[in-house]
Structures are given as C-alpha cells and as structure tokens.
Amino acid sequence: MAKQKHDEFAGLTFEEAFERLERAVEAMDGGDLSLDEAMLHFEEGMKLARYCERLLDDAELRVQQLLTDSAGNLTLASFESEC
Amino acid sequence: MQIFPVSQLTRYLKEVLETDPLLQDIWVQGEVSNYSHSTAGHQYFCIKDEFAQLRCVLFRRAGSPRTTRAHLFAPLLAPPPVTLHNGMAVLARGRLSIYESRGEYQLIVEEVEEAGVGMLHLRFEQLKQRLEEEGLFDEARKRPLPRVPGVIGIVTSPQAAALRDMLRVLRTRCPLVRVILAPTLVQGESAAGQIAAAIDLLNAHGEADVLIVARGGGSVEELWAFNEEEVARAIFRSRVPVITGVGHETDFTIADFVADYRASTPTAAAAAAAPDAAEWRRSVVAAQERLAELMENKLEMLRGALSGHRRDLVRASPLGHLTRARQQVDEATRTLSERLDHALGMRRERLRGASLHLNSLSPLLTIARGYAVVRREADGQTVLSVRQVEAGDELDIQVRDGHIRSVAWHLVLEDEQNGEAET
Numbered sequence: 214m215a216k217q218k219h220d221e222f223a224g225l226t227f228e229e230a231f232e233r234l235e236r237a238v239e240a241m242d243g244g245d246l247s248l249d250e251a252m253l254h255f256e257e258g259m260k261l262a263r264y265c266e267r268l269l270d271d272a273e274l275r276v277q278q279l280l281t282d283s284a285g286n287l288t289l290a291s292f293e294s295e296c
Numbered sequence: 297m298q299i300f301p302v303s304q305l306t307r308y309l310k311e312v313l314e315t316d317p318l319l320q321d322i323w324v325q326g327e328v329s330n331y332s333h334s335t336a337g338h339q340y341f342c343i344k345d346e347f348a349q350l351r352c353v354l355f356r357r358a359g360s361p362r363t364t365r366a367h368l369f370a371p372l373l374a375p376p377p378v379t380l381h382n383g384m385a386v387l388a389r390g391r392l393s394i395y396e397s398r399g400e401y402q403l404i405v406e407e408v409e410e411a412g413v414g415m416l417h418l419r420f421e422q423l424k425q426r427l428e429e430e431g432l433f434d435e436a437r438k439r440p441l442p443r444v445p446g447v448i449g450i451v452t453s454p455q456a457a458a459l460r461d462m463l464r465v466l467r468t469r470c471p472l473v474r475v476i477l478a479p480t481l482v483q484g485e486s487a488a489g490q491i492a493a494a495i496d497l498l499n500a501h502g503e504a505d506v507l508i509v510a511r512g513g514g515s516v517e518e519l520w521a522f523n524e525e526e527v528a529r530a531i532f533r534s535r536v537p538v539i540t541g542v543g544h545e546t547d548f549t550i551a552d553f554v555a556d557y558r559a560s561t562p563t564a565a566a567a568a569a570a571p572d573a574a575e576w577r578r579s580v581v582a583a584q585e586r587l588a589e590l591m592e593n594k595l596e597m598l599r600g601a602l603s604g605h606r607r608d609l610v611r612a613s614p615l616g617h618l619t620r621a622r623q624q625v626d627e628a629t630r631t632l633s634e635r636l637d638h639a640l641g642m643r644r645e646r647l648r649g650a651s652l653h654l655n656s657l658s659p660l661l662t663i664a665r666g667y668a669v670v671r672r673e674a675d676g677q678t679v680l681s682v683r684q685v686e687a688g689d690e691l692d693i694q695v696r697d698g699h700i701r702s703v704a705w706h707l708v709l710e711d712e713q714n715g716e717a718e719t
Contacts, residue, residue, distance in 0.1 A: 252591075
C-alpha cells in the first residue's frame, strides 16, 4: 500500500515534486475550495512531502565524466573519485 | 617677443604636463638606478633603458606605499611591497610632474612592480578594461543560480584536491544532484583553451543546469589561465549560469568578473551551486505544516458554518414548539395529578367518616348492649318473626362474645292465639 503511494510520483525529481507540493499549498491558501477539493490538495501535498523526504533520505551523489568518443560524440562515463 | 621669468615658464610647463591626460596616468618600463631613500621614507630613483632615463619619486604614504588601486587587481598580485634596488627591471605607474626648484621633470610613482609580474598586471588590466567596455561584466547579464539544480557540471582537473573538496561538499550538502565532470588542465600553455572547450562541451551536452569552473590555490602564474580571454568568452556564451571558484579568497581573475557568481574557493563554489539539503528538508517540513494548518483552518471554517446553520435550523424548527407543548403537557399532567390526589384525599376522608357512622349503626353494638341476633341454622336467615321458625328448627343465637347453637321447642305467636312457643 505504502509502496503504491510512492509509485504515484515515480520519476519525479525533487524539484518537480517540491514544486507540486508548493502548488498544493498555494491552492489551499487560495481560499474558496470545497471540502472535497481541499482534501484532494491536502492529501496530494502530504504524499508529495513524504516523497520528497524519501528522496532526501535515499539520495547518493552520482558523478559522471563527460567524454568525446572517436566520432566526436559526447558520452557520459561513470567517474570514480577516491573520496 | 615676450620675455618670461624662469619660474613662470616652469609653472607653465608644469601646467602643460599636469593637464595632459596621457601623462597623468602612465606606465613606464625600465631598470632602476641611483636608488636612494630619505629619512622621511620617500624613495628616489631613476628608471632607465639603453638610451634614456627618467627621474622618479615614490612618496611614503600611510599604510602600504603601493596599493592605491588595490581594490581589484592587487589581491591577485599581492606579494609584499617590492623592495627596490639598482638594476631591478620594473614597471612603474604614475604621473609626470615638474620639480620647479630644480627644473627637472619626474615621474611621481603610484605603484611599482617587478617587470614580469608587472607585465601580467598590465595585460590583466587591459583585458579587463576591454571586456568591461564590451559588457561582459554587466551585472544585469548575470543569471540567478538554479534554486534546485538537478545536474552540476564541473570544469576542473580530475586529479586535483579541488575536485575532491567539491565532491565532498556536494555529497554532504546535497547528494540528490548529479555531477558531470568535464576534465581539463587548469594550468600551463593549453589550459585556457581546454577550460573554454570544456565549458562549451558541457553546454553542448545540455544536461547541466549550472557550471562550476574551479581551481585550487596557486601562484599568479598558475592561476593565469583564468585570466585569458578565451575562458572569459566561453563563460560569457555559456547558456547556463557559471560559478567560478578559483584560488583563494583574495584571488580575483577575469573569469570571476564574467561569471554569474564568483565564489572565493572551489569549496565555496560547490556550496553555492547546491543548496543545503537540510534546508530543503526544512522547506518540505514547513510546506507540510502549512498544509496541515490550512486544512485545519478549512475544517474549522466549515465546522463554524455548520454549527451556525444548525443554530438557525433549531431556531426555525417545530422542535421548539414541541418542546414548549411538551412542557405544557407536563405541567397539565402535574396539575391534574395534584387535583386527583386532592380529590382522592377528600373521598378517603369522607369514607372514613361514613365508616365510623356505619359502625355506630352496626348490630354488633346492639348485641354488645345485651340484644341477640337469631338466625336459622339452615339458611342463615335472620329470624324476625315466629312464623319463620318451626319447632325443631336449629337456630344460631349470636351474642356479644359468641354463638349459642339451639333448637326451637315451642312456638308462641303473641298477637294471634293459635300458636304457642316453647323455649
């Protein structure tokens, strides 16, 4: 059940999720909402907040290196830093 | 033909020199000779080359004698003040004037540097001025850094400690970001070209939201690539904002002036590129709390409206009438039952009186006074007349304290003579 909830936002970056969260807050701040509408925004906002927190909890810095191959195309390769 | 006193001529020449803009801020290159200094701290010398020489004076000033233009460039080239000596190749900046009492023209030196360093300084100043005039440093052009970058492009040497420092900062502050490194040399002949190419490549690749161009601390010469025009132009044409973090706090490069944001060190550049995730966490928590507060307000408002409606409904509803009617019924019932009780009491009282009266009429009282009641044993009928009895009938005679069972022996009818009674 909890898994399902998170999947709802799968693929959203932190920024996108946070923007949606802010929009939910703005919508609720806007005033004239029916109770149903308010509940929808509230629930989505709460889910987004939990999603954002989970992203922060699970994040691990990824470092890549930009390389040019023999054909002159740009490619990314993983970069192992020694720290 | 006009004749001038010497002093007037000299004053005239002095004026000519001192109003010539070229001569009032001029760079002169040469070798120091005839160096001396006064007890007051002023320094006197000549700058000469193969064919000519120029008298110079460097007046003592409060503080450092050579940092009048220190605000921009001097930090990059901030070795201890040069100690002049004869034979030293120098670059001096100052204004020409005339020392009237001796009729000598001289350079009043504002700053003086060793020639090698001085040449770099000169190139720096010239390029800086040119690019500034072209608008590369315009504040209005500088773009805000993305609040939440997804990808940070880094242009630096992959081996350097600067990269490790930046990655460490990013890892602790904001591990959500992705880093794309465009490796380059950061010093030497080809460094400027590589740095510029790396900036262009990251732009061509297109994923980075912000670039960091960085190098750890070093000497003026080691940092020089960041003062090259190629690098400045690459930063200028970058489509995404560029953060520079070159050298130390006190080092300013041309790249710094063009950059959208100048950080004092590579570490500071990394910190500027990625906000502290702890701040994001706080923002998320704040948004969450705000949501809960707004929801609570909403519910509070609806609750208020609801109870308002309910009050109105109650006021308008037949329920009130009902309650009042119920009260009236209650009251009537109470009155009724009170009256009933009263009436019952009265009747009970009357009954008691009647029963007392009845008692007084009872035959038992008569019996008590000595009379007796005679009944026929057979059917219990009270005997009032001789005619009711025949001889041999069993009779019950009730007296005050009991019954006497008896038999009629003889009947005597008193007002008629045809019967006699026996007892």
